Amino acid sequence: MYRIAICDDNPEYVDFLEEKIKSSKKYTDEMSISKYYSGTSFVESLDMTFNLVILDMQMENIDGLDAAFELRKHSEDTVIVFCTGEISPKPEHFNVNPFRYLLKSYSDDRLSQEIELALDKMISYQKDYSISIVSDGKFERISIDGILYVSRTKRGTLFNIYDYKTKEKHEIKCNQKLPEIYEALKDYCFEYGHNSYIINFSSVIRVSKEIIELKDGTVLNLSRSKRDIFVNRFAKYAGKNFKRGMR
The missing domain is CATH 3.40.50.2300 (Response regulator)
Known part of the structure; x- marks a missing residue:
């Protein structure tokens, strides 16, 4: 029901x-x-x-x-x-x-x-949306809703996870490269804010010309080369032309 x-x-x-x-x-x-x-x-x-x-x-x-x-x-x-x-x-x-x-x-x-x-x-929302990743040689499933952003590391990627019930944040190392993770997540409203990380739109509370603020208080730089694509996709996600609010 x-x-x-x-x-x-x-x-x-x-x-x-x-x-x-x-x-x-x-x-x-x-x-x-x-x-x-x-x-x-x-x-x-x-x-x-x-x-x-x-x-x-x-x-x-x-x-x-x-x-x-x-x-x-x-x-x-x-x-x-x-x-x-x-x-x-x-x-x-x-x-x-x-x-x-x-x-x-x-x-x-x-x-x-x-x-x-x-x-x-x-x-x-009644369905379980998750992604399977390889972490330390083992398969692990991560709920997509809990991902704040995924960043590039020397050996793969780092998933930054936020538990909205406990208000706690943790990280999961992944062996897969960022472009591969992006291909798996782009249809779930993730986009590059910088060459070194992709961001979950559902975790964003503010976008300006140079920064992106997330729900847990994290502030990330919005690179000039990624700005137009990020803002346009986020505007569609939000259902509004968010460019008018840029400052």
Whole structure:
């Protein structure tokens, strides 16, 4: 069973989104929808587990971002979609790892497409995405979601791993070269930020012209030669033209 929550202080828009979800070809009888009309009522319901949450960014008392922070205290796996009239996301929004931004000005067709993507993401999160690597002559499987970035070493690569539940970071040495690892991970939203490392977009909270900041506080240089490709791919991942926020 998949549990979906819609939270917006406009009841008519909540009903509209509910109908859009139910009319999607991705919607099945295994999905249930809960509706909330304030950030406060949503936060009070967090004893329940949700697989997908659509949050209005602008609500009184507890807004969408505050509600998302509370949600992340209970679940790292819930797919978060922000619904907003704003054009550009702010750096702090990426601390809660949102999947998409729905603009209320979207056409019906565009909104339907975005909802299908969100439902696809929700379903995919129930699967175990991992990569098999060779470490010290032995095969080891690593969860892709936990990888912050992979860096080049003299003898292979180094996986920098972050456990979002314990907030602990550790490293795993790998015998394979960085280009080989990149080929295995590029379709999972990894990209070169520098010739010496590839970065998991889901771990990024801020991008500027010269640096990339990750969720664990790590700051990496964004090389000039990799900047355009990295920013363009990250913009698509974030669902926005993030170049406008470059500074």
